[in-house]
Amino acid sequence: MRKNLKDIFLIILAVSILAIVYFFSKWNKIDIDENIGKSREINDLNSKVFDPAFLMFDSAKIRTDFEIFEKEDDTVSFNLKINKSLRSENIYSLTFKSGDGFSGINIDVLKYRNFSYTSAEFYTDDKSMFDFINSGRYTLKKQKLTLNKSQYKKGDSIFGKIELQIKFNPTDSIVNSRGYFRSIIE
Template identity: 30%
Template structure:
């Protein structure tokens, strides 16, 4: 009886591991690597340009990206780029006024990545934790980085493209974005 229960438990555990591994390889796409990406003149031009902000055309920091989104529902927006490693590498393109905003997040794990939209607000309602978020589907994406792996303090150069369907039914819309980015892994 104990042997039979042990075999069933082992089959369930192995089945679960196969399912999780398959889901990882189906949902997470491969990162392309181009070691010469950092040599593009565009990145040198970023050093001479100022990052635009929501409050003014001229920011105080050197430009870190030219990521742009096109959609029927949005006008041109300036995106900031943040890069963290904790423990997976995370690249975030964000726009907002400090009180609310959103953008797109790229999580990178073992040379594979996943894109997802995100939003934030300081106007939290009592039952917001029950909200599972907006429906989205990544229709297409591409990520090119200048090396295979990064540690905190490394310089990162990259290019990304994304095409995401947000919402469903008659209210759905397609968001497309692309651009180059650079930064330091925090």
């Protein structure tokens, strides 16, 4: 009986250690810059306009200038939505969306306390039978998130900057993307 309890304890300990290693290998610490909301880049969002090629239904106000591939003009193709978890005080989801109604990309950032995890998802309505075999179109290599504070309540203003290093898998090219954002926690 004692040997069984010892084995169960060792299994639980091993699973716990693996979970901690996974957390610290995938999640990055968030930088805090209290003055980012007053930066020139945040104020420049007022002069940006939506790219007419992309359908934007939920906002007439520019919330982010994030782009995967660098643009020289003041058009924006991404929109941003930030939600607070209903179940936890410490979990927030930031979703950067770009699409034309038929295909697009979502950059999802999950914030837990002072850590963040980012993923990229390409979507399309042009599906084939063997899509599950293809790996994702984008792979995130590096991520960095800067926010104006560490804790928010529903209705608070949030300002920040996101920096990503993304591998575009069809061509194996690496793209450095960044953008500033502002929104209200929903």
